[in-house]
Amino acid sequence: MNERHVDLEILRYDPETDEEPAFQTYRVPCQEDWVVLDAVNYVKDVLDRTLSYRWSCHMAVCGSCGMMINGEPMLSCKAFVRDMPDRIRIEPLANFPIERDLVVVTDDFMDKLASVKPYLIPREEKAIEDGAHVQTPAQLKKFKQYTLCINCTLCYAACPQYAHDQNFTGPAALALAHRYNLDSQDVGRGAREDVVASNAGIWECSFVGACSDVCPHEVDPAGAIQQTKIASTVDYFMGLLTPERDR
Amino acid sequence: MEFVQYHPTGLPGTGILITEGSRGEGGILVNKDGYRYLQDYGLGPPDPWPRNKAMELGPRDRLSQAFWHENQKGRTIDTPHGDVVHLDLRHLGEKRIDECLPMIRDLATSYVGVDPVHAPIPVRPVVHYTMGGIDTDIDAKTRIEGLFAAGECACVSINGANRLGSNSLTELLVFGARAGLGAARLAEAEVSHADEAAIREQAAAGDRVGRLFRNTGGGESVAGLRREMNATMESGAGIYRTEESLSRSCAVMNDIRRRYADVVLEDKSNVYNTDLIQALELDAMIDIAGAVIVSALARRESRGAHQRLDHERRDDEAYLKHSLAHYVAGEDPTIDYRDVVITRSEPGERVYGGAHK
Amino acid sequence: MSRRPYRRAVSTTSWWLARPRYIRYMAREVSCVFIGAYTAVVVVGLVRLSDGAAAWGAFLESLQAPVSVAFHLLALAFALYHTVTWFNVTPKAMPVQFGEAQLPGGVIIGAHYTGWALVSALVLFLAGV
Numbered sequence: 001m002n003e004r005h006v007d008l009e010i011l012r013y014d015p016e017t018d019e020e021p022a023f024q025t026y027r028v029p030c031q032e033d034w035v036v037l038d039a040v041n042y043v044k045d046v047l048d049r050t051l052s053y054r055w056s057c058h059m060a061v062c063g064s065c066g067m068m069i070n071g072e073p074m075l076s077c078k079a080f081v082r083d084m085p086d087r088i089r090i091e092p093l094a095n096f097p098i099e100r101d102l103v104v105v106t107d108d109f110m111d112k113l114a115s116v117k118p119y120l121i122p123r124e125e126k127a128i129e130d131g132a133h134v135q136t137p138a139q140l141k142k143f144k145q146y147t148l149c150i151n152c153t154l155c156y157a158a159c160p161q162y163a164h165d166q167n168f169t170g171p172a173a174l175a176l177a178h179r180y181n182l183d184s185q186d187v188g189r190g191a192r193e194d195v196v197a198s199n200a201g202i203w204e205c206s207f208v209g210a211c212s213d214v215c216p217h218e219v220d221p222a223g224a225i226q227q228t229k230i231a232s233t234v235d236y237f238m239g240l241l242t243p244e245r246d247r
Numbered sequence: 248m249e250f251v252q253y254h255p256t257g258l259p260g261t262g263i264l265i266t267e268g269s270r271g272e273g274g275i276l277v278n279k280d281g282y283r284y285l286q287d288y289g290l291g292p293p294d295p296w297p298r299n300k301a302m303e304l305g306p307r308d309r310l311s312q313a314f315w316h317e318n319q320k321g322r323t324i325d326t327p328h329g330d331v332v333h334l335d336l337r338h339l340g341e342k343r344i345d346e347c348l349p350m351i352r353d354l355a356t357s358y359v360g361v362d363p364v365h366a367p368i369p370v371r372p373v374v375h376y377t378m379g380g381i382d383t384d385i386d387a388k389t390r391i392e393g394l395f396a397a398g399e400c401a402c403v404s405i406n407g408a409n410r411l412g413s414n415s416l417t418e419l420l421v422f423g424a425r426a427g428l429g430a431a432r433l434a435e436a437e438v439s440h441a442d443e444a445a446i447r448e449q450a451a452a453g454d455r456v457g458r459l460f461r462n463t464g465g466g467e468s469v470a471g472l473r474r475e476m477n478a479t480m481e482s483g484a485g486i487y488r489t490e491e492s493l494s495r496s497c498a499v500m501n502d503i504r505r506r507y508a509d510v511v512l513e514d515k516s517n518v519y520n521t522d523l524i525q526a527l528e529l530d531a532m533i534d535i536a537g538a539v540i541v542s543a544l545a546r547r548e549s550r551g552a553h554q555r556l557d558h559e560r561r562d563d564e565a566y567l568k569h570s571l572a573h574y575v576a577g578e579d580p581t582i583d584y585r586d587v588v589i590t591r592s593e594p595g596e597r598v599y600g601g602a603h604k
Numbered sequence: 605m606s607r608r609p610y611r612r613a614v615s616t617t618s619w620w621l622a623r624p625r626y627i628r629y630m631a632r633e634v635s636c637v638f639i640g641a642y643t644a645v646v647v648v649g650l651v652r653l654s655d656g657a658a659a660w661g662a663f664l665e666s667l668q669a670p671v672s673v674a675f676h677l678l679a680l681a682f683a684l685y686h687t688v689t690w691f692n693v694t695p696k697a698m699p700v701q702f703g704e705a706q707l708p709g710g711v712i713i714g715a716h717y718t719g720w721a722l723v724s725a726l727v728l729f730l731a732g733v
Contacts, residue, residue, distance in 0.1 A: 015518050015608035033260065033358070045470035049513035049522045059263040059354065071623065078357065097609035100519040105609045138704045160626060163614045208629045209693065223696030230697065518607055 006030045006081060008039055010051065011091040013098050021098060023089075024048075030081045036088065037065050037076040040102075053102035060216055063152030066093050067102055073157035073214050093157040095166075109153050112169050115195045116177035121188030139184040146179030146224055148217040155211035155221050161204055168204040169195060171211035171221030178224040181231075197232040205229075248379035248535065248572055249543035250408045250552040253486055255310035257373030258359055260328035265370055267412050269351050269363075270303040272343065274336045276310070277367070278322040284332070288313040290600040301600045308409045308552050309599065311372035315486045326369060333367035340364075372486060376415065377535075378406040378552065379542075382571060387426035393433060395426040404569065404587075408551025459526055465509020469525045472503050472510070476529075476536055479503075484540055489557045493544045497579070500536050504577075507533060538572035538580050545582045546570060563594060632689050635682035642679045691716045 006028050013021035026047050028039045037055055044051050053076075055065035060078045067076045068091040070084065081088070096104035126133065155171035162168045177196045181189045195201055205225045212222040256265040256276075270276070273296065278284045283293045283302065290305040290313070297304055314332060317323050323330040336344055336351075341364045344352055348363075355361045355368045380402035387395045387403065397403075399415065403422050406414055483496025507530060514522035548562035549555050568584040575581055620626040652663035666672060694716055695709030 013610055014516050015610065016516050016606050021610060021612075033360070044521075045468075049469070050516070052514075052519045052521045058261060059358075080357070094612070095614075097611045099607065099609055100516070103519050138701070141704050141706075142701060160619055160629075163619065164616065206633070207693070208626070210623075210625055210629075212696070213625060220696060223693075223699070226693075226697035227699070 003029050003031060004081075005086070006039060006084070007087045008043060009087060009089045010040075010043070010102070011098075012051070012101050013092075014050075014100060032082060034081045035077050036067070036069055036074075036079040036081060036084070036090065039081055039088070040067075040076060040090065051102075052100045061150060063150035066152045066154050066157065067091065068094055068157065073154040075152060075154070075216050078216055093153060095157050095159070095163045096153070106153060108166060109151075109156060109170065109172070112173040113151065113176065116169065116173045117188055117192050118173070118176040118180060120180065120183065120186050121191060122185055123187045133185055135184055142184075143179045143182035146175050146182070146219055149176060149179075149219045149221075150217060152216060154214045154216065158210035158214040160208055160210070161206060165200075165204060167200040169198075169201045171205075171225065172219075174202060174205070174228065175219055175221035175224040178228050181228070193232075196228060197235075202228045202232065248377070248538040249484075249546055249570060250378035250406075250550075251374060251484070251539060252307055252376040252378060252410050252552050253311035253372040254375035255307055255314060255372050256334055256370040257375075258354070259326055259331050259369055259371050261358055262373040263354055263358055264373070264375070265334060265351055265354070265368060266348075267304075267307075269334065269336060269348050271297055272336070272347050273297045273339055274303060274334050275338075276303050276370075277333050277335055278317050279324045279332075280322065281333075282322075284317050284322065285310065285313055286600075288316065292601045305599045306409055306597075307375075307412070308554075311486050312554060314372050323371075324369065329371060331369035331371045334363075334370045335367040336363040337365065337367065374481075376410055378402070378408065378410050379538075379570075383422075385425075386429050387422045388429060395430045397422040397426040401426075408553060410552075455530075456523065456527070459510065459512050459523060460515060462509070462511050464511070465506075466511050467506045467509040469510055469522070469529050472507060473525075473529055473532070476500065476503055476532065480536055480539070484536075484543055487554045487556050488543055489555060490544065491557075493540055497537075497540045497544065500533065500540060501579075504533050504537070534574065534580075541579050542570040542572055542582055567594065628689070631682075632686055635686040638679040638682040639686070641675070642683075687720070691720075 008026045008028055009023045010026065011021045012018070012024045026043045028042050028047075030039050030042075035058075037058060040051070040053060041055075044053075053065070053067070055077065056062040057064075058077045060075050063075070065076045066073060068074075068089075069076065069079050070089050073093055076090075090102065092098050092102045092104045096106060096108070099105050149172055151172060153172065156162050159168070159171055162170050174196060177192050180186045181192065181196075197203070202225050205222075207222060207226060209222045212218075212220045215221065254264055256267075256270070257263060258265065275283055276285060285291065285302045285305065286293045288309065290302050290309065293302055300306075303310075314323070317332065318330050323332055336348070339348075344364055351368075352363055355363050359369060361368050377399055380400050381389050381396040383389050383396050383401045383403050385403065387397045387401065389396050389401075398418050401418070401422065403418070405417060479496045479499040483492040483499070510526055510529075512520075512522050512526060514520050543553060543555075546553055546566055547555065547558045548566045549559050550561050550566065567587050569587060571583050571585060572580040573583070620630045649660075649663055652659045667676075691713050695712040698712060700707035700712065
């Protein structure tokens with residue numbers, strides 16, 4: 001197995017001893033098929049037990065190992081060392097406060113996520129005896145892409161709008177709101193409107209499109225937000241034409 | 248705790264799962280000669296189309312065991328990440344693969360550099376799921392008042408000795424909800440369960456953490472001990488076990504337990520200290536490993552995911568029972584048994600492949 | 605426990621230089637300045653036209669100055685850049701689904717170009733070209 005030495009420059013920060021974060025470099029012997037997470041795990045297991053970071057599944061499903069890798073938000077379990085230069089700069093996800101080393105505080109994202117009511121709001125509860133909920137493949141297709149979000153927050157780290165205004169609801173939360181709005185079983189669009197169609201919601205987005213570029217599951221939050229803008233604009237004008245219309 | 252499921256088709260090295268769905272769509276498993284070896288293990292005939300409970304759609308335990316036998320016969324393929332067989336999807340065609348198995352194509356291409364449209368995917372059995380766990384009742388209540396458990400850590404006994412794919416969803420959605428509702432109801436009742444024993448336990452847990460922080464000698468590393476534990480559990484308590492292999496692993500684990508006392512934390516921070524977390528996890532895993540080994544030693548039969556080469560038959564007379572491992576500080580756990588409650592499905596002979604038609 | 609989350613400062617002036625995609629985004633946004641300036645030139649032209657033939661002639665003359673030509677080329681480049689990048693993302697903003705099938709993005713983009721061409725032709729027709 002080919003071995004190649006790579007220098008990892010990792011941003012370190014221990015709130016108990018450090019005034020501010022600083023880079024520390026580790027030389028790591030990497031194997032051909034390693035991802036950056038393998039290299040970081042090598043640092044943790046062999047070179048420095050004090051390094052803190054999050055990870056779990058190692059297969060791009062859990063969404064916990066997001067890091068800035070050479071300035072780009074990526075899942076470190078899906079970032080292959082073979083595609084990288086010999087010096088790899090690793091930082092915690094941008095736009096979030098650093099808790100420690102590569103661990104960021106995601107409370108703000110969690111609040112935003114909850115604020116868009118990311119769950120089915122059915123017209124009425126259906127008793128188990130009344131049988132299954134029916135949805136056609138065409139109805140599923142409308143929103144399926146947006147169900148693939150793993151809440152990894154890479155899109156927040158890529159979004160300059162969120163960087164400059166933390167009130168912005170942000171890409172993943174708005175994409176999830178769109179997912180439920182498009183679901184044939186859901187009638188919660190009105191209930192989500194206050195958050196989604198507000199100045200801090202879709203109208204804060206200026207369509208940079210970075211969120212969709214970095215999404216590891218091709219959810220395309222930027223597209224979702226533009227679609228919501230159009231739907232919301234149509235709603236507005238329809239509201240002017242038919243003020244009594246129940247939304 | 249002796250029932251640990253191997254998923255038959257994981258990627259070598261990373262252990263990333265290649266879903267059963269890829270076999271459901273018609274993927275086939277072949278050995279180094281391109282032969283569908285599962286027909287040699289009572290799972291045939293090798294139909295060209297997928298059939299429930301036959302060949303590639305046989306149960307996970309049987310498929311993993313068949314791999315072990317093929318490996319013994321030298322008919323697997325040697326790779327830098329261990330021996331593999333091939334999961335061949337090529338005959339499904341690009342369109343079908345992209346439509347039904349896009350994630351599999353992505354995973355295989357990224358992690359082993361194989362595009363399943365053009366080449367077979369190397370796969371091998373990988374440790375997947377612990378059927379046992381914290382003993383709970385149907386409301387996710389444990390034996391400790393106020394403690395609920397759900398998911399893989401729990402054992403509500405819906406899996407038996409060989410779990411079916413996707414049953415973890417039931418564990419999470421059904422019993423997770425029950426655990427949550429039960430805990431909420433208990434909290435609403437506002438009865439304090441902090442008895443003296445619980446308070447003592449809490450203090451002991453605090454001491455354990457404090458001791459880890461203060462430890463300076465020895466210099467055992469969490470990562471090193473964890474690697475040794477993985478190796479001995481794989482070799483001694485893996486797909487097939489014997490009295491001898493289990494006893495050997497038991498001795499190794501006891502040694503690891505002793506050496507754990509010399510684990511030294513490099514990280515003394517109070518904030519997001521993953522060195523501490525990993526040390527505490529290792530502590531718990533050593534207990535779990537002990538429970539797996541001792542339960543497996545005591546079960547002198549073969550059943551589902553627990554296969555003993557020295558006791559190959561299933562013995563319902565003696566072992567149609569749940570093993571209950573009880574923690575004993577500093578020693579091997581003690582084992583006792585509870586009868587299995589049979590409801591709708593009577594235990595029968597497990598027959599797969601052609602005979603099932 | 606002594607948590608002290610560290611918030612990194614974000615530059616308000618140079619952030620967009622950090623990644624090529626931010627630069628591309630800024631180029632698209634900045635195009636509005638050139639399009640706005642061009643609109644101002646057209647308005648000035650209209651005023652000059654209402655001032656009579658001499659004023660109009662002088663205006664046309666001034667358009668031929670090298671600076672003016674350079675400005676118009678630049679404005680054209682930005683307008684095209686904005687148009688192309690904007691049309692390219694229309695399949696994301698306005699996806700069209702028939703049953704289970706998705707209308708290919710190329711068709712949606714093509715429809716926008718066609719619409720653009722038709723409107724331009726109409727304007728040219730009304731202008732008597």
